[in-house]
């Protein structure tokens with residue numbers, strides 16, 4: 523090749539330095555770890571982040587089950603992670619190469635009418651797009667649009683294993699479960715589903731000093747973790763009798779807040795069965811199929827049902843909360859098992 527010869531860059535002759543490993547979705551039930559071109563800055567407000575930690579999410583599983591058909595074959599999955607800024611576009615002023623960052627699972631422009639209301643999840647040029655409508659974080663590098671409002675600086679000395687949960691898991695449990703669930707001091711709370719988001723809701727619920735928190739699941743390991751993280755009582759619903767158990771533990775009243783963190787008709791039905799008169803049913807789960815709403819029983823029950831896609835507006839607050847625990851363990855002292 524002479525000095526003047528121009529050879530267009532193609533995927534065949536691309537140097538290895540331009541390639542990266544990524545987990546790619548190929549239609550329902552199909553995924554593969556592949557070599558893909560590294561992302562490039564496309565708009566002045568973009569940043570490229572080298573991903574150092576990422577994780578999987580229930581919504582990744584919904585994509586893989588084919589529940590979210592807007593996710594096209596060829597998409598790099600993932601919307602959670604921490605990393606180091608590799609490069610920024612000319613319009614990014616809050617971050618520079620080398621900065622350690624948390625990637626918000628929600629992309630927000632910070633300027634549209636929805637962003638001004640704090641509903642980042644419905645941003646007119648963002649929302650949940652990472653690993654869904656654009657390539658995501660389960661890769662060595664990711665392009666983050668609207669970097670100034672979609673990245674958060676990592677406080678020096680932080681534990682990345684903890685902070686990766688601030689991308690989505692902790693704000694989802696807090697915003698969709700605890701804030702929407704209107705938990706107040708002295709309330710009784712039930713969390714149906716003790717996966718990472720259910721456990722995040724369990725931790726965040728304790729900000730508000732509820733009297734009791736019941737955690738319901740079918741996995742003994744998860745229930746044991748829930749007890750360690752502050753549940754007052756746990757119920758294994760393998761026998762399908764969780765509603766009876768919770769009604770018995772509450773003297774027939776039910777709970778002030780029932781948080782659904784699975785996204786299935788059966789677990790939503792448990793919440794409908796245990797929410798007290800005047801209570802709140804806060805849905806967190808991603809639902810991939812039709813769910814029955816039993817208004818024939820609930821119409822006179824003075825309940826509220828809330829839904830929400832996480833907005834991640836509480837990430838700064840959660841970072842402050844974690845910063846006050848140098849061990850990066852936000853869990854309170856172990857509560858005794860009372861049943």
Ligand SMILES: [Zn+2]
Pocket residue numbers: 578579580581601602627690691
């Ligand atoms: Zn997620």
Ligand SMILES: [Zn+2]
Pocket residue numbers: 630631632633634635636637638644645646647648
């Ligand atoms: Zn916006």
